[in-house]
Amino acid sequence: MATLAQVELNEVVRGSSTVPVIEVEDIHKFYQLGETQVHALRGVNLTIERGEFVAIMGSSGSGKSTFMNLLGCLDRPNSGKYMLEGDDVSQLEKKALAAIRNRKLGFVFQGFNLLSRTTALENVELPMLYAKLDKQQRLGRAKEVLELVGLGQRMDHFPSQLSGGQQQRVAIARALVNKPAILLADEPTGNLDSRTSVEIMQIFQELNDGGLTIVLVTHEPDVAQFAKRIVVFRDGKIRHDDLVQDRPKAAETLKNMPAVDED
Amino acid sequence: MTGVIMDFAAILRIAVQALTRNKMRSLLTMLGIIIGVGAVIATVGLGQGAQQAVQDQIASMGTNLLYISAGSVNRGGIRLGGGATKTLVDNDMQAILREVPQVSQVAPGAGASSQVVYENQNWSTRVTGTSPQYFDIRNWPFARGGSFTDDDVTRATNVVVLGATVQQNLFGNSDPTGQTVRIGNLPFQVVGVLTAKGQSGLGQDQDDGVYIPITTLQKKITGQDWLQYIMASASSQAASFSAQNQITAVLRDRHRIRAGQDDDFSVRNLADVAQLADASSRVMTMLLASIAGVSLIVGGIGIMNIMLVSVTERTREIGIRIAIGATESDVMRQFLSESVVLSLTGGVVGILFGVGSSVMITRLLGWNMLISPAAVVAAVVFSMAVGIFFGFYPARKAAVLDPIEALRFE
Numbered sequence: 101m102a103t104l105a106q107v108e109l110n111e112v113v114r115g116s117s118t119v120p121v122i123e124v125e126d127i128h129k130f131y132q133l134g135e136t137q138v139h140a141l142r143g144v145n146l147t148i149e150r151g152e153f154v155a156i157m158g159s160s161g162s163g164k165s166t167f168m169n170l171l172g173c174l175d176r177p178n179s180g181k182y183m184l185e186g187d188d189v190s191q192l193e194k195k196a197l198a199a200i201r202n203r204k205l206g207f208v209f210q211g212f213n214l215l216s217r218t219t220a221l222e223n224v225e226l227p228m229l230y231a232k233l234d235k236q237q238r239l240g241r242a243k244e245v246l247e248l249v250g251l252g253q254r255m256d257h258f259p260s261q262l263s264g265g266q267q268q269r270v271a272i273a274r275a276l277v278n279k280p281a282i283l284l285a286d287e288p289t290g291n292l293d294s295r296t297s298v299e300i301m302q303i304f305q306e307l308n309d310g311g312l313t314i315v316l317v318t319h320e321p322d323v324a325q326f327a328k329r330i331v332v333f334r335d336g337k338i339r340h341d342d343l344v345q346d347r348p349k350a351a352e353t354l355k356n357m358p359a360v361d362e363d
Numbered sequence: 364m365t366g367v368i369m370d371f372a373a374i375l376r377i378a379v380q381a382l383t384r385n386k387m388r389s390l391l392t393m394l395g396i397i398i399g400v401g402a403v404i405a406t407v408g409l410g411q412g413a414q415q416a417v418q419d420q421i422a423s424m425g426t427n428l429l430y431i432s433a434g435s436v437n438r439g440g441i442r443l444g445g446g447a448t449k450t451l452v453d454n455d456m457q458a459i460l461r462e463v464p465q466v467s468q469v470a471p472g473a474g475a476s477s478q479v480v481y482e483n484q485n486w487s488t489r490v491t492g493t494s495p496q497y498f499d500i501r502n503w504p505f506a507r508g509g510s511f512t513d514d515d516v517t518r519a520t521n522v523v524v525l526g527a528t529v530q531q532n533l534f535g536n537s538d539p540t541g542q543t544v545r546i547g548n549l550p551f552q553v554v555g556v557l558t559a560k561g562q563s564g565l566g567q568d569q570d571d572g573v574y575i576p577i578t579t580l581q582k583k584i585t586g587q588d589w590l591q592y593i594m595a596s597a598s599s600q601a602a603s604f605s606a607q608n609q610i611t612a613v614l615r616d617r618h619r620i621r622a623g624q625d626d627d628f629s630v631r632n633l634a635d636v637a638q639l640a641d642a643s644s645r646v647m648t649m650l651l652a653s654i655a656g657v658s659l660i661v662g663g664i665g666i667m668n669i670m671l672v673s674v675t676e677r678t679r680e681i682g683i684r685i686a687i688g689a690t691e692s693d694v695m696r697q698f699l700s701e702s703v704v705l706s707l708t709g710g711v712v713g714i715l716f717g718v719g720s721s722v723m724i725t726r727l728l729g730w731n732m733l734i735s736p737a738a739v740v741a742a743v744v745f746s747m748a749v750g751i752f753f754g755f756y757p758a759r760k761a762a763v764l765d766p767i768e769a770l771r772f773e
Contacts, residue, residue, distance in 0.1 A: 174686060174766045195690050202688020213683045213770065217384060229373055230688040274687065 119186040121282050121313045122148040122171065127180030127190075129166050140166040141177070142336040148282075148315065153308040155324035156317045158333030165286070167333065168317050172205055172284050173197045185281050202230050206275025210287035212267040214259040220246060220270045221255040227278045245273040249303060265296035272303060276312075283307065285316045289323050295357055301326040302350035326350055378700040381673075389705060392669045395662025396709025396749065397716055400742045402655035404717025407738045409724065410648025412731035417644055421637040427603045428500065428633040429466070429595040431459075431610060434626055448627050449589040450618050453577075456593045462613050465606035468596040470497035471577045475585050479573060480545040481533040488529050489572045490546060492580025498524075498557070500596040508540040508555030511576055519578035523551040527559035527570040549583060551575065600634050607632045659745065662709065663753040670702050670757035681761050682769025691762040698761050702754025703747055710746025714739055 129141040141163050148154055158164040169175040170182060173189060176197075182190040189200055201207075214223045224242040233241070246255055249269040259267050268288060275283055285304070289297035297320075305326060308314050316327055324330050325348055332340040382389045433451040453471060460469045474491040491497075495510040511522040523544060530539055539553045560569040581588050595610065597603035607630050614628055674681070681694060689697075721732040 169767050172686070195692075198685070198688055198690040198693075201686060207686050209770070213679070213686075215680055215683065217380075226684070227687045230684075230690070230693055235373070278688075 120147050120149050120183070121152075121185060122146065122315075123181075123183035123186075124171075125181040125183075127167075127170065127177045127182065129163075129170065129175070129177050131166075140336055141170075144180070144336075144338055146331065146338065146341075148313065150313055151308070151311050153304070153314045153326075153328040154316065155327035155330045156315065156333065157319060157321070157324055157330060159319070162333040163336040164317055164333040166336075168284065168286055168315075171282075171315060172207060173200050198230075202227055203278055204281045206272075206278070206280035206283045208268065208271050208275050208283065208285040208288045210290035212259070212264070212271045212291070214267055214270055214274075216259050219256050219258055220251060220262065220273075223259070223270055224274045224277050227274060231278055241277055242273075245277045246270070248276070249273045263296075264292050265299055268292065268296075268300055269303070272300075276307075282313045282315060285314065287318055288316065289318065289320065294322075295354070297323060298326075298350050298353050298357065302354060305350050374696060374700050375704070377697060378704045381677075381701055382704060388669060392665050393705055393709035393712065395665040396659065396706050396746055397662075397713040399655065399659030399662040400710045400713025400746055401716035401720060402658055403652055403745075404714055404734065404738055404742055405720045405724070405732075406651035406655045407648060408717070408721045408732040408734045409730065410644065410651055411733040411735060411738075412725075414641060414644040414648065415733055416731045417640045418637065421633060421640060427597040427600050429597060429603060429606060429610065430592060430631045430633070431595065431614070432592040432629055432631070433590065434628045449587075450627050451590045451593065451614075452588065453590065455614060455617055456590070458613055458617055459593065459595060459610055463595075463606055463609045465597050465602035465609065466595045467598045468496045468500050470494045470500050470594045471590045472497070472592040472594060473577060473580055473585065473587070473590050475580070477547050477584070479529060479533065481539070481542065484533045486529055486532040488526070490580065490584065491572055491574050492577035492584075493574055494577055497574065497594065500594050503560065504558050505555045506558045507538060508553070511554050511574075516576040516578050519576060519582050521549055521551045521579060521583075522554045522575065524555045524557060524574040525553055526557055526572040526574075528568055529571065529573055530556045546573070546575070547584060603632050603634050659749060663706070663749040666702050666705055666750060667753035667757060669705075670698060670754055671760070673701070674698065674757050674761040677761075678764065678769045678772040681764050682766045682772065685764065685766040686770060694764075695758045695762040698758035699751060699754045702758070703750035706746045706750030706754075707743070710743050713746065714742055717742075 124144055124146045127141050127144045128139070131138040131140055144163075144167060156164050156168065166175070170177055173184075173192075174197075176192075177190050180190065181188060184200065184204060189197070192200070207213075214220075215226070218226075221239075221242050224246055225238045228238040228241060243252070243255065246252055249272050251266060251269050251273065254262060254266065257266075259270070262270065271288075272283075283304075288304075289300055292300065301323060304314055304316070308328075314327075316324070318324050325344060327344060328347060329343050330340070331338055431451070433448045456469050456471055459466055470493050472491060472493050474489050476487065477490045479486050479488055479490075494516050495513060498505070498510050505524075506527065508524075510524060511520070514520075515522050523546065525533075525539060525544075533539065533544065534542070539556060542553050543550050544553060545551070557570070557574075562568060577590075595606070597606040610630050611626065614630075615626065618627055620626060684694060684697075718734055721734055724730055725732050
């Protein structure tokens with residue numbers, strides 16, 4: 101099952117430009133935990149160009165989650181600069197950040213985070229609702245993206261009627277529906293079995309091949325291998341930043357995996 | 364088309380979806396509003412009905428009516444009751460008509476109790492002596508026949524007008540006009556029958572009485588030449604107040620009452636009574652409605668309570684929505700619309716409930732109820748306001764959630 105439908109990928113990728121998608125300069129973030137101040141990020145610098153596929157790794161407490169929240173505009177840094185597509189977004193107001201999350205960022209979470217008792221189609225429609233698109237545009241676009249991730253036949257299913265892999269595909273469709281500049285995936289395979297994990301990575305690889313920039317947080321080296329570049333965090337700083345040698349193709353890996361009966 | 368806000372239908376659909384997920388809970392929450400609005404509608408309806416009934420009764424006594432009654436008299440420290448003085452006479456009445464320009468009509472009144480007999484039927488009733496103007500002043504039409512005439516008054520003829528109750532008791536359904544009844548030992552020819560007026564505000568049967576020319580009463584029945592009361596009709600309700608003062612002045616002068624001495628008569632103005640009755644029933648209505656209004660507020664607190672629970676339960680959902688681009692006002696709007704849908708639905712059902720119970724009370728107790736459109740509109744607006752007011756705090760709480768925390772919430 102599940103090869104990415106042959107839909108024009110530029111449908112989900114924004115127009116190219118030479119500006120880096122993400123440019124982070126000397127970012128610091130503090131937390132107040134009771135009496136003690138935690139210095140979660142201690143001067144992080146990172147540039148991600150258009151079309152990159154970056155895996156962020158690190159143990160818990162390394163600052164990778166904090167960094168991801170900053171990239172996702174869910175939080176603001178205490179100091180430093182965060183340029184998203186050339187615009188400084190590090191000190192924007194809440195409302196402006198909401199608009200950026202809506203238009204420029206797509207989120208995929210470990211726990212899928214779909215709205216229960218809401219169909220796949222309605223889940224995918226949701227970001228467009230906040231983008232204030234009208235009903236027809238929403239429907240058309242949501243169907244298109246669901247087809248893209250291979251769920252054209254299950255649009256009216258509720259999350260509880262879908263397998264983990266299928267739920268994550270709905271989440272990916274939801275992330276892509278507003279044509280984001282970047283897809284942020286936080287442990288997207290954490291709740292999935294190994295075969296389904298590879299299937300999800302296959303989708304990511306294909307989306308990336310189509311030009312979509314992807315940042316993926318994971319602590320599984322197997323999963324990180326599918327990315328083009330691996331950034332390792334430790335103690336609030338980037339310790340390693342390497343390109344992946346001999347990157348496996350998820351599609352190939354799948355062929356060599358024993359079939360598990362899903363569905 | 365790109366709307367300025369999320370399209371209204373979508374907001375409403377999401378709110379209804381969320382509420383129908385917990386049908387029982389939503390219903391119970393609404394019940395508070397339903398009872399509150401229903402109670403307000405029913406009590407206001409009841410109050411206005413009562414007010415209307417009082418007004419109708421006062422209007423039935425006559426329009427712009429001034430009632431001048433002979434007062435009590437103080438003889439050597441013994442005070443006799445109202446009507447005991449002999450000082451109010453026909454000339455007083457003529458003077459009032461002549462000297463008080465606001466008074467358009469006057470009629471004398473004196474009475475006695477007597478047995479009225481027709482063939483083998485008899486009925487004890489009040490016999491009132493008056494003039495034909497009496498029926499005009501009291502705004503009292505005839506069911507059959509008509510009034511006796513001024514000529515009858517001048518000549519003290521034996522003619523009688525029957526009240527509806529007397530007519531019913533003596534004649535049943537047959538036409539009494541032209542028949543002869545006996546009052547005491549005297550024969551009287553029936554010239555007219557009054558329409559039924561029903562009970563007065565004090566519960567008296569206004570139809571239980573007969574009317575004969577004042578002169579006939581004075582000369583042939585009581586033998587007294589003074590009046591018990593004079594009824595006067597002012598040209599308008601506003602004029603009735605100044606007329607009241609002038610009549611007092613005229614009568615004090617005629618009766619030679621010195622400054623500082625008590626009147627030997629009293630002048631009552633029905634406009635006063637009407638205003639008093641109106642004010643008291645309005646106060647009563649307000650009182651009832653505000654008690655009912657309290658239950659509406661309690662209903663609002665119920666909404667707030669359940670919305671707070673709902674926000675906590677759906678913390679994760681809120682986190683997801685914020686992560687994919689919902690602004691504070693989007694989240695706010697979502698939860699506010701839920702509480703408004705709750706309270707507004709409750710309000711509409713409450714109106715139906717209130718109107719239904721009004722109709723039932725009307726049928727069962729025979730009370731008059733008026734459902735005013737203003738009360739219905741006010742109920743809708745007020746229940747919506749309750750939804751917004753009590754939904755605001757929970758919605759605010761949802762809107763300012765930290766998405767990172769919210770997404771971690773289990």
